[in-house]
Amino acid sequence: MNEDKLKALLQQDMNLRDAIRQEEAERPQMPADLNARLMQRVAQEKKQKRTRMVWPWIAAACVAGIMVVFLTPPKQTIEEKEIVAKVEKKEEKKQESKPEAPLKVEPKVTPAAPAKRPQQQRKPVAPTTAPKQLIAQEIAPIEAGNKQVTVSDEPTAKSHELTASTKTKMLTERDIPITRPENYKYTPEEIALMKRQANEAYLKWVELELEIAKHSQEQTAQKD
Amino acid sequence: MTETDTNLIEGLRQQSPKAQQQMLDRYGRDVFAQVIRLVSVTENAEEVYQDVFIKVFKHINRYDAEKSSLKTWVSRIAYNEAISFLRKKSAPMVYFEDYGDRAEALSDTEVDETFGHANQETVQLIRAALKYLPPEERAVITMFYYEEMSLKDIAYVTESLPSTVASKLSRTRKKLCRIIKMLQS
Numbered sequence: 001m002n003e004d005k006l007k008a009l010l011q012q013d014m015n016l017r018d019a020i021r022q023e024e025a026e027r028p029q030m031p032a033d034l035n036a037r038l039m040q041r042v043a044q045e046k047k048q049k050r051t052r053m054v055w056p057w058i059a060a061a062c063v064a065g066i067m068v069v070f071l072t073p074p075k076q077t078i079e080e081k082e083i084v085a086k087v088e089k090k091e092e093k094k095q096e097s098k099p100e101a102p103l104k105v106e107p108k109v110t111p112a113a114p115a116k117r118p119q120q121q122r123k124p125v126a127p128t129t130a131p132k133q134l135i136a137q138e139i140a141p142i143e144a145g146n147k148q149v150t151v152s153d154e155p156t157a158k159s160h161e162l163t164a165s166t167k168t169k170m171l172t173e174r175d176i177p178i179t180r181p182e183n184y185k186y187t188p189e190e191i192a193l194m195k196r197q198a199n200e201a202y203l204k205w206v207e208l209e210l211e212i213a214k215h216s217q218e219q220t221a222q223k224d
Numbered sequence: 225m226t227e228t229d230t231n232l233i234e235g236l237r238q239q240s241p242k243a244q245q246q247m248l249d250r251y252g253r254d255v256f257a258q259v260i261r262l263v264s265v266t267e268n269a270e271e272v273y274q275d276v277f278i279k280v281f282k283h284i285n286r287y288d289a290e291k292s293s294l295k296t297w298v299s300r301i302a303y304n305e306a307i308s309f310l311r312k313k314s315a316p317m318v319y320f321e322d323y324g325d326r327a328e329a330l331s332d333t334e335v336d337e338t339f340g341h342a343n344q345e346t347v348q349l350i351r352a353a354l355k356y357l358p359p360e361e362r363a364v365i366t367m368f369y370y371e372e373m374s375l376k377d378i379a380y381v382t383e384s385l386p387s388t389v390a391s392k393l394s395r396t397r398k399k400l401c402r403i404i405k406m407l408q409s
Binding site: 012015016024030031037 | 241244245249253256260261266269273277278281336338339340343347348366368369370372375390400
């Protein structure tokens with residue numbers, strides 16, 4: 001059926017047109033406030049769209065913050081607080097002590113306290129060397145220095161040079177032997193000791209269990 | 225396209241509330257009438273009506289003035305929304321289906337006589353018969369006879385071809401005639 005024929009039908013089908021018109025006239029009218037409600041809904045959807053645009057950014061920022069807090073390596077914090085002590089050895093003090101009384105080291109005085117200072121002033125040794133050897137190396141010259149002091153009552157030229165060279169130096173955690181990475185590992189002797197202690201503890205635990213079992217058996221026998 | 229239409233579309237593209245209100249004032253009643261024709265319950269029609277205009281405001285950038293007028297484009301959205309609402313949410317309804325092709329067997333003269341001669345009794349019968357038509361067919365016949373839309377525009381709204389719309393109109397006419405005969409008997 002072509003369009004011209006249909007147009008003719010449109011004019012021709014009077015009954016059908018009237019029927020449809022009457023049907024349309026009887027249909028419920030559009031509520032007066034429908035457009036106002038629709039505009040409200042449009043405004044609400046606009047607001048929702050705005051929040052949708054914002055919340056992923058807030059969430060991403062929170063996640064980034066958490067990641068920064070938890071995943072930041074602890075090295076940074078150590079580096080920030082790397083300076084743990086400040087050692088200052090002034091020349092004046094030594095110079096003052098020179099004329100009044102020459103240095104005398106009593107044999108009872110432990111060498112650890114005075115020996116630590118020159119030890120700490122040394123530069124950190126390469127981490128490949130064993131810690132015990134390092135300590136031995138560090139203590140040796142200190143002891144030698146002490147001996148020098150005890151032998152000669154008067155201060156020598158060498159001791160003057162030593163005091164002059166001792167300037168203010170900052171100590172870091174890396175200079176303290178316990179924080180060196182090689183010290184984190186156990187030595188074979190320490191491992192053997194720990195194993196021995198574990199075995200002993202296990203044996204003691206077995207003995208204790210046996211005693212408990214015996215005791216409970218005795219108690220049940222007494223009850224019977 | 226008129227200058228006012230161009231301004232209106234430009235305003236809608238900028239999400240201007242004034243343009244949106246103007247759009248509702250201009251096409252709101254027609255859209256509501258179209259929707260309630262398909263979705264007979266008023267509450268449902270209101271819901272579909274709101275969905276139609278929200279879609280129109282959101283997708284105004286997709287409107288192509290070369291393909292159709294603004295009114296036809298809005299009608300297409302309304303038709304699709306109403307049909308998809310009926311398919312998804314509406315309770316299934318039973319409509320007249322011409323399984324035996326008895327309507328096709330009716331002669332053109334018989335059909336022309338039924339719809340042609342002005343008669344109040346026949347008008348009432350046609351009104352009763354219209355209720356037995358499926359919503360899609362009722363929409364097409366109303367677009368043609370009441371809104372006097374061209375075949376091309378009806379085809380655009382229903383997403384089909386003008387020739388398909390023409391054959392659908394012819395079939396629906398005969399179907400109505402068959403329903404009237406059934407009601408008379």
